[in-house]
Amino acid sequence: MSASRQQTHDLDRGSSILSARLKENGRALLAPAVRLAIALRLTPNTVTVIGLLITIVAALLVANGWLLAGAALLTAGSLLDAVDGALARAQGSGTAFGGFLDSTLDRSGEAILYIGIGAWLLATQPDPTWPMIALMIALAGSFLVSYSHARAQGMGLTADVGLAPRTERLVLVIAGIALAGFGFAPGLIGVIAILAALTVATVIQRIWHVWRLSQAAAPDLKEN
Amino acid sequence: MSASRQQTHDLDRGSSILSARLKENGRALLAPAVRLAIALRLTPNTVTVIGLLITIVAALLVANGWLLAGAALLTAGSLLDAVDGALARAQGSGTAFGGFLDSTLDRSGEAILYIGIGAWLLATQPDPTWPMIALMIALAGSFLVSYSHARAQGMGLTADVGLAPRTERLVLVIAGIALAGFGFAPGLIGVIAILAALTVATVIQRIWHVWRLSQAAAPDLKEN
Secondary structure (H helix, E strand, C coil): CHHHHHHHHHHHCCCCCCCHHHHHHHHHHHHHHHHHHHHCCCCHHHHHHHHHHHHHHHHHHHHCCCHHHHHHHHHHHHHHHHHHHHHHHHHCCCEHHHHHHHHHHHHHHHHHHHHHHHHHHHHHCCCCHHHHHHHHHHHHHHHHHHHHHHHHHHCCCCCCCCCCCHHHHHHHHHHHHHHHHCCCHHHHHHHHHHHHHHHHHHHHHHHHHHHHHHHHCHHHHECC | CHHHHHHHHHHHCCCCCCCHHHHHHHHHHHHHHHHHHHHCCCCHHHHHHHHHHHHHHHHHHHHCCCHHHHHHHHHHHHHHHHHHHHHHHHHCCCEHHHHHHHHHHHHHHHHHHHHHHHHHHHHHCCCCHHHHHHHHHHHHHHHHHHHHHHHHHHCCCCCCCCCCCHHHHHHHHHHHHHHHHCCCHHHHHHHHHHHHHHHHHHHHHHHHHHHHHHHHCHHHHECC
């Protein structure tokens, strides 16, 4: 197995659009939010649920055409989204259920946001057919990126490769919503099309990656 | 852990709409198809990919209004879908990658079918807004049902509870497409609304279920 681990590590390098360093800096910014959450005696799971509620409100804002307000709230919510994990680490209270709840509600939040964008497209676009099809591909593709990761994890493999992890997807979507909020709807539709292409490419890349890893580790992984 | 395993088993009982017996009978019908696949020297993974291609063709038929042809092809494809697993068992050649490919392409096929239905709704319904929102909820809900299962599996837990496993969802969708093919579009829209409600309920049920299991097995599952 150690050979395949090493290989995983090599394949991971440089596979993400945002650098690990940027993420580290982001984490340093979280310290005050984590201290506040501790002062308010919030558990990581409570923070996770509050994050989902914020995303629901933002999706409703977007659906009703309050795009800039939605983009601003999503930015705030995405910072909160990083707080739960940091809080769990700070308190040493991370549970397996916390990880499960966090990732399941992350997926739910992403879906709810896409549905809000869909409602906006249906209400405002003269012919929403192709934007809606691209949106459904992006929704399905985003899920498949996460699903293939979780399934690979269940096999004891790591499938972190890919051009469109969640943080990058969220940054793109928020930028697209803001562009549409400034009156440039093709900006949001373009982002959706890019997400559709990136997520489908990432899924294919992950299937390929898992195939390579399972070939490398074939003797360990045969069932029965 | 054995206590939580037992509990899983108890919670599973009677949680599915189609009985296990019906599924057993279905498997017996597969024997000739499995023998044919062996005679043609098809590997389980080839059968999985052929199944996806059939679903893509069916989705294109549905998108273009050939609903009855789409429903018929989906029925054939769903039988094929059971062949890959049966073939792998018959050949003793089931690999971890085969399981990964099968479940990832199953999800992809379901999404592609929903996108085909979406294209049909957008082309034919005077106001597709609510049907499209219900469809996106059903798509996201179906994925979350599978995702929560895969994530729980990654934690070493079983989350098979739920009113809307994949076979049941597919039966409902095919019935809805056939109803619309016979001119009763509200039948398909109704099925989509039912799927949206059932899948969201199943996700909530699974989160609750994993929470209970992780409480029962708390000492084993604490991270670090």
